[in-house]
Amino acid sequence: MTPTPSSRPAQDPTAAVVLDDVHKAYGATRAVDGVSLTVGRGEFFGLLGPNGAGKTTVVEIMEGQRRADAGTVTVLGQSPWPRNTALLPRLGVQTQASAFFVRLTAREHLATMAALYRCDAAAAERALASVGLTEQGSTRVDDLSGGQRQRLAIASALVHDPELIFLDEPTAALDPQARRSLWEVLRGLRSEGRTIVYTTHHLDEAEALCDRVAIMVAGRIAALDSPGRLIAASSPTTRLVVPAGRLTLERARAIEGVDRASEEGGAIVLETLASGRVLSALDQITGLQGVQTRTASLEDVYLDLTGAGAPQP
Template identity: 85%
Template structure:
């Protein structure tokens, strides 16, 4: 799929008299340098309305700079940037109420309750007080509305940060590592909040280092390396295009590496502390042979994931192991 080709999305439709709405974001050959460093190097992509779009990449890949350009916080050196049909630079104050931004270091009025904090945010955006209640409910914090912000748990504060970005009901939401530093249960709980936002037709641009999260939530992802987009497509298509190889994990001690290599259909064998890892394009045949040799109890199958795609791309381009 071309990076600039929008996918079909309910949010991309409009009435017959109005015609289609402009895409949420359009970037065309965007560049940004800091001295001799190419932070963003010729990025072109389109995010249609209603899409949950993931921006992935290692530290220093250019994600933050690119998002700040979209938000109007930084000016691109060259190329064109369109957000909700208009240019975000020079700083466009009329565009700001249409955007919601959650950062990793969100600022709170910590001595206020969660409800008071959101009412203050609503007042700043000149929306009604009821917006605070709607934002609380949207992230599952209604019961914590009267709890002071500094008494909320880490997961609850992350939800409040998202609610702060939603209180004025923006058209486009930027979420920067919204599940960072959360325990597994809190992270899964927040997933449902994000799914609800997607279900409500919000356009979301989302950065994360959790590849399983991006695979589960995003309609499409762009993987950035050294300021450029190395891959852009749906997680499923990226995985399917990457490798058809299946890995079979056989518990250590069940068979030797030489026995595994002798099995017809096995392409490679590596030894891990607790298992032999057999790579194959013919998993059915190899599983039948393992069953005859050692039985299938405890044998696990591992297919490719978005993490495999990510590590292949970033490792090949950055020299990482």
């Protein structure tokens, strides 16, 4: 499966971000090698790829922190470089290593951030509420949990009500419960129609949240589309997982419609393009209780494009 990335983007004046044939090299390393993409206003756009693929450089170019060697960059209708101070109040940035006023309470921290942007006094309270931290408003920042700090980092990016928000792995290093809780915050931002550019190594997260994703490999975009369309274009094979002890490998391979059978962790895994027929046969042989059906996911697309040996987070 080889999804085709979108061609050079049209210069849409209503788009939030437009990158056209952008390049950036560090010595002999081509960190960004001809990237073209458009992020629409109100879109939740994911930027995915293994470590070293060029994601961070692309985002820093969008934010105006780095200058592209070649190509054109437009953010909210303006060039972000040279450092565009008029553009900065329209952007919200949450970095992976966010800095806080740790001796202040969460509310005081956000009030300070709001004052820097000359926002009204109620901005801090609105930002706290937007990420579900109102009850922790009087808690010192250094006493917040990891998940609560991540929420505070997002609130810091939202306090001045920006038009475009950059989120760099906002759920990194969180436990599963805190990560799912933060998903609801991100879904809330998406439902508000905010424009979000988002990087993550959690493919299930990108599949659940993003309108479109770009998968980067070696500085280039290998695929760009909605998660659903990327998955639909991938292998149509269905994997049926039969619990251990229910079926021998030899019997599995003899079932009509099974293209491949293997053993994984004691279970028998059947790969087929005719799942209905194979499930019917399994029902007659061993019953369907405990049998799991697995179809393609965004992770499968990602691994196909980047290779199983690609660097992992």
